[in-house]
Amino acid sequence: MVSSNDTTIKNSKIKDYSQLLKPNLSFLVVFSSVIAYLLVPGIHFDFTKVIVLFAGGMLVTGAANAINQILEKDSDRLMKRTMLRPLPDKRMQQAEVWLFALLTALAGAALLALSFNMLTGILSLVSLLLYAFAYTPLKKISPIAVLVGAIPGAMPPLLGWVAGTNRIGFEGAGAGGWILFAVQFFWQFPHFWSIAWVAYDDYAKAGIKLLPSSAGRTTFTGLQCMLYSLVLIPISMLPRLHITGVIGMSVAIIMGVIYFYTSYLFYQHNDEKSARRVMFASFFYLPIVFIAYLLDKTVLI
DSSP, X not given: OOOHHHXXXXXXXXXXXXXXXXXXXXXXXXXHHHHHHHHSTTOOOXXXXXXXXXXXXXXXXXXXXXXXXXXXXXXXXXXXXXXXXTTTTXXXXXXXXXXXHHXXXXXXXXXXXXXXXXXXXXXXXXXXXXXXXXXXXXXXXXXXXXXXXXXXXXXXXXXXXXXXXXXXXXXXXXXXXXXXXXHHHHHHHHHHHHHHHHTHHHHHHTTOOOSSSTTOSOHHHHHHHHHHHHHHHHHXXXXXXXXXXXXXXXXXXXXXXXXHHHHHHXXXXXXXXXXXXXXXXXXXXXXXXXXXXXXXXXXXX
């Protein structure tokens, strides 16, 4: 018979592993790779393929998040929002988390390579390495970390496209993946900066530097959000060339204008309310635009 205490311990351990994976964040990342895969001309919805792509992506992304928590365990201990994670709270040992990260990374990459193609598996590991060992340490050194982090952050749609085409070039079958990469790349800057503005005090305790100005919460952050959200509008129209139709492009333009407008209000007011407005706009932008691309895909098939 299993005691209630054993069940509690088991549930607590499962919860700890879930915290390492950061499933909510991982879901948004993997979502864009699945949509990109389905956007490939000639690819139609296959439940098994979608589940495998989703599972492989979640494993690799979860591994990256786990390594991030290993490298930032001392910083996490200083911040209210992270101090109760398994490592800073000392509920798990570092060796256990390294083993978990290694196994999930290898399992996810192998699943992607065997189910789709080797290039997809390799790209997933490249993305993990960039996120964990380039972006993560840079967060304490320079705001350029956001630029570096935007590269692995934009790779999921490229990865999904490569899964469907086995091509990564800038021309022909590979072009669509880079177009979707560009959309997600430019989307990230207002997204990250608005979060960094809201969490500025917490980040400052840990010495994390993500805002574009060393002076902290200045209007320069809002100005930069305006710039990147404005550039995102024509970038988001590029899928009309290879991927989607007029409706998909129109939805992207509308969402881009909303994203820009919230950034403009952020620049004007430079307060937490306007920063959160940009943050929430970013949460809606990516899924709505990518789903619109997919629903209008039939125009080009």
